[in-house]
Amino acid sequence: MYSPWPEVGTPLDQVATPMPVIDEDRLAANIRRTQAYCDQHGKAFRPHIKTHKIVAIAGAQRAAGAVGLNCQKVSEAEAFADAGFDDILITYNILGAAKLRRLRMLHERVAHLGVVADSNATVAGLAGAFDAAHPLRVLVECDTGGGRCGVQTPEAAAVLAETISAAPSLRFGGLLTYPAPGGAAAIEAFLSGTMALLAAKGIDCPVRSSGGSPDLLKAHLVPSATEHRAGTYVYNDRSMVRAGHCTRADLAMHVLATVVSRPEENRAVLDAGSKALTSDLLGFTDYGEIDGFEAARIVSLSEEHAVVDISACKEGFPPIGSVVRIVPNHTCVVSNLFDRMVFHRDGIVTRVEDVAARGTVW
Amino acid sequence: MYSPWPEVGTPLDQVATPMPVIDEDRLAANIRRTQAYCDQHGKAFRPHIKTHKIVAIAGAQRAAGAVGLNCQKVSEAEAFADAGFDDILITYNILGAAKLRRLRMLHERVAHLGVVADSNATVAGLAGAFDAAHPLRVLVECDTGGGRCGVQTPEAAAVLAETISAAPSLRFGGLLTYPAPGGAAAIEAFLSGTMALLAAKGIDCPVRSSGGSPDLLKAHLVPSATEHRAGTYVYNDRSMVRAGHCTRADLAMHVLATVVSRPEENRAVLDAGSKALTSDLLGFTDYGEIDGFEAARIVSLSEEHAVVDISACKEGFPPIGSVVRIVPNHTCVVSNLFDRMVFHRDGIVTRVEDVAARGTVW
Structure with a gap:
């Protein structure tokens, strides 16, 4: 049997996509900051x-x-x-x-x-x-x-x-x-x-x-x-930045996705669809933000594709085969789509944890 | 270990919710009808x-x-x-x-x-x-x-x-x-x-x-x-009825949900949220239709709750504890949320099948 989940020590650029990844240091900081506030x-x-x-x-x-x-x-x-x-x-x-x-x-x-x-x-x-x-x-x-x-x-x-x-x-x-x-x-x-x-x-x-x-x-x-x-x-997630709870530096989850198509000058397609990001908008008009390419707009999702309008990307957009990092609108629902979650520190995989109790009823 | 999945022979009204269920006869008819059309x-x-x-x-x-x-x-x-x-x-x-x-x-x-x-x-x-x-x-x-x-x-x-x-x-x-x-x-x-x-x-x-x-x-x-x-x-699903591909009698999947709250006269809450239905709208303005209560509108979903506006339900709405059947906007994404799928014939469970290859990447 094979596993799509990476070994500890794998660089993130070798991780199969679409894959949510958790930044260990940001996760720990988010936990500390909130507990300190409540304690205070x-x-x-x-x-x-x-x-x-x-x-x-x-x-x-x-x-x-x-x-x-x-x-x-x-x-x-x-x-x-x-x-x-x-x-x-x-x-x-x-x-x-x-x-x-x-x-x-x-x-x-x-x-x-x-x-x-x-x-x-x-x-x-x-x-x-x-x-x-x-x-x-x-x-x-x-x-x-x-x-x-x-x-x-x-x-x-x-x-x-x-x-x-x-x-x-x-x-x-x-x-x-x-x-x-x-x-x-x-x-x-x-x-x-x-x-x-x-x-x-x-x-x-x-x-x-x-x-x-x-x-x-x-x-x-x-x-x-x-x-x-x-x-x-x-x-945290894109909605939490908008709410003023945190900054982009506090985002612990990104969804890695590969550019799989560039069918037109102003359209790119990623391999993260509604089965990786969900279609939660939470009041946004697009389905997530692409780190470093904030002018790009994920205008529609099908189940395994994201269609991206890159017409406003003055600095260009990565070519086919490149991996980009998506800031999801809503992280709670992304967790629910994956059986395991990949963690990293500075771009190197540190651990892979089971997501418990998803896919069940009660 | 327990299992949330019902035994064969269980009546649907004893199945834990939220639970998508597949009508065996409608499923078989959908397969037959399409193949016959293509053959023809x-x-x-x-x-x-x-x-x-x-x-x-x-x-x-x-x-x-x-x-x-x-x-x-x-x-x-x-x-x-x-x-x-x-x-x-x-x-x-x-x-x-x-x-x-x-x-x-x-x-x-x-x-x-x-x-x-x-x-x-x-x-x-x-x-x-x-x-x-x-x-x-x-x-x-x-x-x-x-x-x-x-x-x-x-x-x-x-x-x-x-x-x-x-x-x-x-x-x-x-x-x-x-x-x-x-x-x-x-x-x-x-x-x-x-x-x-x-x-x-x-x-x-x-x-x-x-x-x-x-x-x-x-x-x-x-x-x-x-x-x-x-x-x-x-x-099939609600979007396929709207597209004219089928009628409501061809809907093979419903999502069973329990009425868990009736906080106000015109508001009911079900235990099927975005982690059971997804937030796919597919052009609709609400998140599914409730079988037999088509005037009710599922106006918002949180992860485990559906908020239903029942103000237009002249015939009333089921009380707390009742089970209703939701016609999902989009069935493909519902499948992706559950590890197993429950089948029934005339309301009696016939089998429970594994949903393969969900929760993985590649």
Whole structure:
């Protein structure tokens, strides 16, 4: 059997493309910087593993001081529980007999497991799947402007918290939000408003968890939050540069791609399509940026090709056979497309790590 | 170890979500219908395995009468060569020492292997990697309006064909195009024009291969083409219904998803995000259609959530915990996200097949 994955010591220019590669030093710096910020502001930091799904990176995040992990799926939590992580928060409404059974098995082996709920239906399912001898910790998910899941008002949050508290098989763990960027005031108002209602009911609210990478370095603007969750910060990407979270010097992931065609003067084609980059735009009008050729525009993707408009490249564009480095719009979804991830330092491969729990359901 | 994949005989309503599922009868009908059309019009049919990447489906396509397989990557061809397929066309400009080495190994075990080229650079790389004792078949890729790869004129095609013919280690195999939908006249003009130039040079042009699923049933409008290649037709998807290729009764893939939240009167949230559906829009303004609730709009995806605007659902929308069936915009990219694929007949699981060669590079 052959392997497309490079040996340690291989120069990046000999790595098969399309291939995402992670810069070890930038990765380590991103982890350090974020943890230092959270430490400075007295916030617990809980990295979301969705971005990397790599055990060794979660280990580095824990070693830097992370309080535990954030997972989005039971299968992700299982993969990291297998690796010995004992504090995992699954920020998802877990529903259905199969997933609840898996969740219960997970609760038997993860010392500090938590989930979220935003409805009576989710709470009822959880309450029926666990028991008072070993209650499950449940946080109330609040919609503070993100427009995804979450109860809509502090009053609704307090009512649901009371329902959780009243269930012998559950333990109310606090409040959680996945906010829209720029929403610090709304988050603070929601959290503090709910805390006041809970205090009046005599319900303890130990954790108030906010999240998101774009506003990670503004977490101190939400004084009521005790912890922050973020994923993308570990690799960063084009959207994080745009959000002002980081500079191009903080981008830890690039996708290597080969120029495979130059059909016209102003068109080049790369071997990285939607099966390498995904078609996530995140508000951009093109599918990534080419390092050193920022005037080039990746105008369309098919599954294994990127079509690049190079008409604005005054300095020219590399010929067929050349390898270029793409800054992806969104790194979390790129991770999800590859079974393994290649790391390098100064352009020399340092290790190849398995991407855990991708391609599964639950 | 547990498995998220269901046992044969499991009803679909007990399958963990998000999960793409394939209707056996619709799949078989799609394969039959397309092959019958190509047989009727005297076109060889070469299915593109990118859509399914499943050995058993390629076997069904071959059994129905397909002349061989179309792959887009060397790794895909390797996976299907491992399964015994002996006629494989890789419709890609293969470049770089590592991939050329893999391609040569493939050529030693696949009786009928072909690739394409649209540049002297690609031809030179191929010519140097093979030898006259066992020449590689190379088709010239032509841009007949698709705007991706391909030489731009019949004159350029004829010149490149001559270069290939002159290389002792290569054999000119014919012409290939991946056209834009609706381009029959342009394809025919390009192919017939090039054939005339080649005939004048005394160069045989045995294969003229056109492709694409949306125009599959219009392949007879290109008389010069000897074969047609298509992938998506095997599952179909929302874009294929819009293109008029099929009806909703021909959709072989749905993605099962659970309603996990109903945060507001007009908002529902499903557990199928961009890591289950991808963010491919293909010209739509939403991320898929919900079977039976066509007035609902999947307005945004995050990685594990779909946000659904249900304001136009006069008939209401299923409550939290219900399972719905999503018609994906694009099935080929959904296949690429899952390690295995679940098949059913009348809602009962019939088999679970491995998705080959996903998550690899080359």
